[in-house]
Amino acid sequence: xxxxxxxxxxxxxxxxxxxxxxxxxxxxxxxxxxxxxxxxxxxxxxxxxxxxxxxxxxxxxxxxxxxxxxxxxxxxxxxxxxxxxxxxxxxxxxxxxxxxxxxxxxxxxxxxxxxxxxxxxxxxxxxxxxxxxxxxxxxxxxxxxxxxxxxxxxxxxxxxxxxxxxxxxxxxxxxxxxxxxxxxxxxxxxxxxxxxxxxxxxxxxxxxxxxxxxxxxxxxxxxxxxxxxxxxxxxxxxxxxxxxxxxxxxxxxxxxxxxxxxxxxxxxxxxxxxxxxxxxxxxxxxxxxxxxxxxxxxxxxxxxxxxxxxxxxxxxxxxxxx
Ligand code: UT7
Numbered sequence: 492x493x494x495x496x497x498x499x500x501x502x503x504x505x506x507x508x509x510x511x512x513x514x515x516x517x518x519x520x521x522x523x524x525x526x527x528x529x530x531x532x533x534x535x536x537x538x539x540x541x542x543x544x545x546x547x548x549x550x551x552x553x554x555x556x557x558x559x560x561x562x563x564x565x566x567x568x569x570x571x572x573x574x575x576x577x578x579x580x581x582x583x584x585x586x587x588x589x590x591x592x593x594x595x596x597x598x599x600x601x602x603x604x605x606x607x608x609x610x611x612x613x614x615x616x617x618x619x620x621x622x623x624x625x626x627x628x629x630x631x632x633x634x635x636x637x638x639x640x641x642x643x644x645x646x647x648x649x650x651x652x653x654x655x656x657x658x659x660x661x662x663x664x665x666x667x668x669x670x671x672x673x674x675x676x677x678x679x680x681x682x683x684x685x686x687x688x689x690x691x692x693x694x695x696x697x698x699x700x701x702x703x704x705x706x707x708x709x710x711x712x713x714x715x716x717x718x719x720x721x722x723x724x725x726x727x728x729x730x731x732x733x734x735x736x737x738x739x740x741x742x743x744x745x746x747x748x749x750x751x752x753x754x755x756x757x758x759x760x761x762x763x764x765x766x767x768x769x770x771x772x773x774x775x776x777x778x779x780x781x782x783x784x785x786x787x788x789x790x791x792x793x794x795x796x797x798x799x800x801x802x803x804x805x806x807x808x809x810x811x812x813x
Contacts, residue, residue: 495664496616499560500658501781503655504547504655506542506653508538510537512532519641532743535768538636543577547634548583548654548656549587549590552656554781555656559658561658566627568615568623571583572600572632573601587630601614603773603807604773605805606805607633607801608773608776612657627660629657629777630655643700651770654777655781673726676805676807677807680803685704687701711800716750719798720750723808723810735795737798738789740800741765742770743765747761762779772801795813
C-alpha cells in the first residue's frame with residue numbers, strides 16, 4: 492500500500508466584468524474574426540480595479556472546499572500557482588491561508604506561468620505522498636490583465652483573469668483507486684526569451700509587460716504537450732485510447748486541436764473553455780476541470796490527462812483517475 496492523492500473537490504471563479512472581442516476591437520487594431528479564427532477566444536473576464544489575485548483565489552478555494560465537503564481546518568498545505576501575486580512578497584498563498592483562518596501547516600506560491608497549476612499540483616502531490624500533510628489546497632489564480640500591454644494587439648487579446656482550485660487528500664491506495672497516478676514536469680530555460688515579461692523587481696523595479704514570439708511558442712507547445720502526455724501514458728502502461736478526457740491549459744483552440752491530433756485522440760475528448768475566458772495562465776486548467784466536473788462530463792472513474800506549457804519554457808502533465 493502506498494499513499495495516493497485523491498481530488499476530493501474543485502471550484503473556480505471568474506471576475507464579473509466580461510470584455511468581448513468586439514469591445515476590444517474598439518480600442519486596439521483587431522477584430523472578432525481574427526481572434527476567433529486564430530485562437531477560438533470569444534471573450535475574457537477582467538478583474539475590476541482593486542480586485543486582486545487573492546480575491547479570485549479565495550473565491551475559487553471556498554467553492555472547492557465546499558465541493559469537497561471538508562472542514563477548512565483540515566487543510567495542511569496550500570500551494571498556489573501564480574505569476575501575478577498581489578505583492579512581490581509575501582506569497583499570495585500565505586494571504587489565502589490567513590483569509591481562511593488557518594494558522595497551522597504552510598503555504599507557498601509556485602511560479603511556472605501557464606504551467607503553474609501543473610507545478611503546484613505536482614508539488615502538493617509529492618508532499619502528500621511523502622506523508623508531509625494529509626490535505627492540500629491547490630490553487631491556480633491570475634490577474635494576468637495587469638501584465639498586458641493594451642497597445643500590443645499580438646498579446647493583449649489572448650489573456651484574461653480567473654482562478655481555480657482543487658482539494659487533494661492523501662489516501663492509502665491499492666494501485667487501483669482514484670487519484671493522481673503520476674505527474675511529469677519539465678523546463679528548458681534556453682527558450683526563456685520567446686515568452687517573458689520585460690520587467691521585475693531585480694531588473695527594472697517595475698512589473699513589466701508580457702512579450703511573446705507567438706509562432707515560436709505555438710510550435711514548442713504542440714510538440715512538448717504531446718510528448719509529456721505520451722510520457723505519462725507510457726509510465727502508467729496506458730495508451731491514448733484509455734484517455735476519457737484531456738483537460739489542457741487553455742491558451743489557443745488551435746493548440747488544443749493540434750495536440751489532440753498528434754496524440755490521435757478525438758477532439759470530442761478535449762475540454763475547451765478558452766472561448767469563455769481566454770488564456771488565464773495558471774488558472775486555466777482548474778477552470779476547465781471545474782466546468783466539466785460540474786456539468787457532468789467528467790465522472791468518477793474517468794481517466795484524465797491534464798497538461799500545460801508556459802513561459803520558461805515550462806511544461807508538465809498529470810494523469811488522474813477521477
Ligand atoms: O500559454 C502559453 C502561452 N501562449 C500561447 O500558447 C500562444 C501561442 N501562440 C499562438 O497562439 C499564436 O501564435 C497567436 C494566436 C499568438 C498568433 O497566431 P498566428 O497564426 O501565429 O499569427 P501571426 O503571429 O503569424 O500573425 C499573423 C498576422 C500578422 O500580420 P502580418 O504580419 O501577416 O501582416 C500579425 O501582425 O496577424 C497579425 N495580428 C493580428 N491581427 C489582428 C497579430 N495579432 C493580431 C490581432 N488582430 N490581435
